[in-house]
Amino acid sequence: MNYWLLKSEPDVFSITDLKKRPGQTEPWDGIRNYQARNFIRDDMRSGDLAFFYHSNCDVPGIAGILKVAGAARPDPTAFDQNHIHFDPKSKPDSPAWYLVEVKFVKQFKRIISLNELRQHKALSNMRLLQKGNRLSVMPVTASEWQYILKLE
DNA sequence: GCCAACGTTGGC
DNA sequence: GCCAACGTTGGC
Numbered sequence: 001m002n003y004w005l006l007k008s009e010p011d012v013f014s015i016t017d018l019k020k021r022p023g024q025t026e027p028w029d030g031i032r033n034y035q036a037r038n039f040i041r042d043d044m045r046s047g048d049l050a051f052f053y054h055s056n057c058d059v060p061g062i063a064g065i066l067k068v069a070g071a072a073r074p075d076p077t078a079f080d081q082n083h084i085h086f087d088p089k090s091k092p093d094s095p096a097w098y099l100v101e102v103k104f105v106k107q108f109k110r111i112i113s114l115n116e117l118r119q120h121k122a123l124s125n126m127r128l129l130q131k132g133n134r135l136s137v138m139p140v141t142a143s144e145w146q147y148i149l150k151l152e
Numbered sequence: 153g154c155c156a157a158c159g160t161t162g163g164c
Numbered sequence: 165g166c167c168a169a170c171g172t173t174g175g176c
Contacts, residue, residue, distance in 0.1 A: 009174090033159080056174050114175080132157045134173050 002043060003140040004050035005128055006066070006102070015052045015063040015107050024104035025069055029077045030085045032097060036137035041072045041098040043139070050102070051140065051148070053128070054111065061113035062148065069103040108152050122147050 006028060008014065018026055031037055048068040054060055074095035077085040090096035117123055127138045140148075 007174090035159095060175070134158060136173085 002045060002048045003142060003145040004039070004044065004048060004068075005053050005062075005138050005140050006050045007053045007055040007136040009056045010054045010063070011057065014054065015066075015104070018052070018066065018102070018104045019107060021104075025101050027075075027099050028102045029075050029099045031075070031099065031137060032085065032087065033136065036135055037096075037098055039137050039139065040100055044068050044072055044100055046070050049105065049145070051145075055136075059111050059113050061111040061116065062108065063111055064107040065105040066102045067105050068100050070101040072098045072100050075099040110152070112148065112151050116151070117148070120147070120151075 010016075013026070018024060028040075031040060046068055050066050050068065051062045052064045052066050054063045074092070075085070075090070075097040077083045078087045078090035078095065078097045079092055080086055085097075087096060114128075117126070118129055123129060123144060126140070126144050127133060127135070128140075
């Protein structure tokens with residue numbers, strides 16, 4: 001079992017949006033970064049858990065938990081000329097970009113803010129908190145995961 | 153809206 | 165292969 005952190009801008013897609021989706025599942029599409037792609041394609045397994053992180057908003061932070069609900073598959077939005085995430089580099093016979101289906105697990109009663117996470121020395125090595133970090137898909141260690149769960 | 157950090161692109 | 169220019173991310 002691996003743990004992850006997935007970022008999304010809540011104005012675009014929030015944990016509340018995921019909760020309201022039919023079946024509470026959604027394809028996590030639009031990832032266009034190779035490091036993030038490699039995590040999704042090569043390391044994510046169905047059943048893995050991830051923090052749902054709200055970025056680029058009033059209070060950035062962890063909003064809840066989701067579950068990886070299937071194996072990685074090519075991101076179809078990359079093939080669609082009319083889609084905002086269209087990328088001519090990606091072809092159906094040699095896809096550049098991948099996605100996984102995600103399923104809602106829980107919404108935290110409050111946002112565990114980025115600012116709060118920074119207060120905890122136990123989390124100082126967390127990838128999210130490193131300077132210049134911009135990855136939208138990143139691993140979380142088991143100890144970081146357990147520690148953050150207790151903060152809710 | 154600003155801007156630091158970082159990834160990508162493309163000329164050479 | 166180098167690197168300047170450019171675009172994007174995302175906190176503030």
